[in-house]
Amino acid sequence: xxxxxxxxxxxxxxxxxxxxxxxxxxxxxxxxxxxxxxxxxxxxxxxxxxxxxxxxxxxxxxxxxxxxxxxxxxxxxxxxxxxxxxxxxxxxxxxxxxxxxxxxxxxxxxxxxxxxxxxxxxxxxxxxxxxxxxxxxxxxxxxxxxxxxxxxxxxxxxxxxxxxxxxxxxxxxxxxxxxxxxxxxxxxxxxxxxxxxxxxxxxxxxxxxxxxxxxxxxxxxxxxxxxxxxxxxxxxxxxxxxxxxxxxxxxxxxxxxxxxxxxxxxxxxxxxxxxxxxxxxxxxxxxxxxxxxxxxxxxxxxxxxxxxxxxxxxxxxxxxxxxxxxxxxxxxxxxxxxxxxxxxxxxxxxxxxxxxxxxxxxxxxxxxxxxxxxxxxxxxxxxxxxxxxxxxxxxxxxxxxxxxxxxxxxxxxxxxxxxxxxxxxxxxxxxxxxxxxxxxxxxxxxxxxxxxxxxxxxxxxxxxxxxxx
Numbered sequence: 001x002x003x004x005x006x007x008x009x010x011x012x013x014x015x016x017x018x019x020x021x022x023x024x025x026x027x028x029x030x031x032x033x034x035x036x037x038x039x040x041x042x043x044x045x046x047x048x049x050x051x052x053x054x055x056x057x058x059x060x061x062x063x064x065x066x067x068x069x070x071x072x073x074x075x076x077x078x079x080x081x082x083x084x085x086x087x088x089x090x091x092x093x094x095x096x097x098x099x100x101x102x103x104x105x106x107x108x109x110x111x112x113x114x115x116x117x118x119x120x121x122x123x124x125x126x127x128x129x130x131x132x133x134x135x136x137x138x139x140x141x142x143x144x145x146x147x148x149x150x151x152x153x154x155x156x157x158x159x160x161x162x163x164x165x166x167x168x169x170x171x172x173x174x175x176x177x178x179x180x181x182x183x184x185x186x187x188x189x190x191x192x193x194x195x196x197x198x199x200x201x202x203x204x205x206x207x208x209x210x211x212x213x214x215x216x217x218x219x220x221x222x223x224x225x226x227x228x229x230x231x232x233x234x235x236x237x238x239x240x241x242x243x244x245x246x247x248x249x250x251x252x253x254x255x256x257x258x259x260x261x262x263x264x265x266x267x268x269x270x271x272x273x274x275x276x277x278x279x280x281x282x283x284x285x286x287x288x289x290x291x292x293x294x295x296x297x298x299x300x301x302x303x304x305x306x307x308x309x310x311x312x313x314x315x316x317x318x319x320x321x322x323x324x325x326x327x328x329x330x331x332x333x334x335x336x337x338x339x340x341x342x343x344x345x346x347x348x349x350x351x352x353x354x355x356x357x358x359x360x361x362x363x364x365x366x367x368x369x370x371x372x373x374x375x376x377x378x379x380x381x382x383x384x385x386x387x388x389x390x391x392x393x394x395x396x397x398x399x400x401x402x403x404x405x406x407x408x409x410x411x412x413x414x415x416x417x418x419x420x421x422x423x424x425x426x427x428x429x430x431x432x433x434x435x436x437x438x439x440x441x442x443x444x445x446x447x448x449x450x451x452x453x454x455x456x457x458x459x460x461x462x463x464x465x466x467x468x469x
Contacts, residue, residue, distance in 0.1 A: 021446025033427035103141030120157030243272025309342025316367035353388035
């Protein structure tokens with residue numbers, strides 16, 4: 001029922017996918033909005049799928065991810081990543097081709113030779129090094145070790161570089177950096193030129209002293225980043241080993257994670273980071289029972305403060321949802337909404353149900369609780385593995401319009417929908433009617449359902465039982 005005690009039936013739902021991926025629980029799914037494209041990606045059994053907008057699966061586009069962990073898909077304007085909490089993150093710019101988010105520095109030195117040239121280098125010793133580059137994202141890894149060559153005269157003033165090789169399939173270019181060791185005594189490698197892989201390069205001029213330095217802070221991220229969010233032109237993610245460590249990327253470079261770029265959140269009870277959400281100039285970091293705020297006026301200055309007005313934390317990465325101007329988070333103590341200064345409980349009316357859920361659900365299942373704000377219907381939906389008093393899977397739904405009509409008292413209703421997570425199409429959609437569609441996947445089968453569609457329960461008649469005067 002849409003409203004307890006009233007004969008108002010909720011909209012129906014329908015199977016949207018053309019087939020099932022199999023039995024079991026999907027590991028994650030996300031509608032991704034990049035600057036020039038939009039698509040959906042779903043993780044199943046350690047593999048990634050890019051279904052069509054009509055939910056035809058096709059073959060897996062990537063494999064080799066964790067088959068046990070939940071998988072999350074943070075993204076910004078340029079790329080999306082797949083984080084499984086076990087391996088190095090994978091990334092894509094189109095959802096079809098996936099590769100490691102980062103680039104390893106070169107492990108082999110360059111092969112150099114000298115020869116005559118119309119424009120001559122001065123004599124002396126030169127040091128040449130290179131980085132590997134992915135042109136689709138214009139990102140370079142850290143510079144490798146130097147190779148040296150000595151020119152004995154200006155008549156022999158050309159250095160030829162034999163193209164390096166790489167086993168990383170996304171690498172399609174290399175970038176040369178050089179310095180004149182002797183007699184000029186240059187100590188910094190400077191940019192020379194960029195070349196496609198497989199193409200040899202000639203260095204005929206040493207006019208590089210005003211060019212960019214070779215990158216040394218494009219460090220690969222540590223294994224096991226769990227989930228992430230983009231905030232203040234950086235990506236932020238919990239460390240895979242130290243539970244309270246919040247790592248962040250280089251400015252404008254989600255592929256570069258310098259080893260000393262992190263903040264240790266001072267949780268009082270030894271807990272770990274369970275969720276992170278951005279809210280204006282504040283990054284909200286949740287533990288199991290506490291909340292800390294990372295406040296940044298710019299992309300360079302950050303301050304960590306405890307949130308004195310917060311009563312509890314969040315149970316997992318999907319247990320948060322922005323609801324209008326406030327952030328709702330699901331904790332072991334209930335459903336709370338954080339407005340930037342403090343929490344307000346939304347779950348007083350369902351306290352027995354929430355206590356029953358927490359008392360009878362293992363911690364691993366609690367971390368999978370999912371929430372979504374359905375803006376078109378003004379509803380906050382919460383998928384739970386135990387719906388009081390039936391102990392079966394279901395949802396708690398709070399309707400904001402009826403909450404306002406009831407003088408601010410939360411208006412809750414429950415459904416018997418088995419939902420593992422939500423996928424909301426909430427960005428720029430080019431096809432009419434696609435915006436604000438809501439899709440879900442169950443915990444027992446690789447199917448996709450569309451919510452709030454039609455008047456039937458997946459083609460079965462909806463039966464409503466009314467009790468009243």
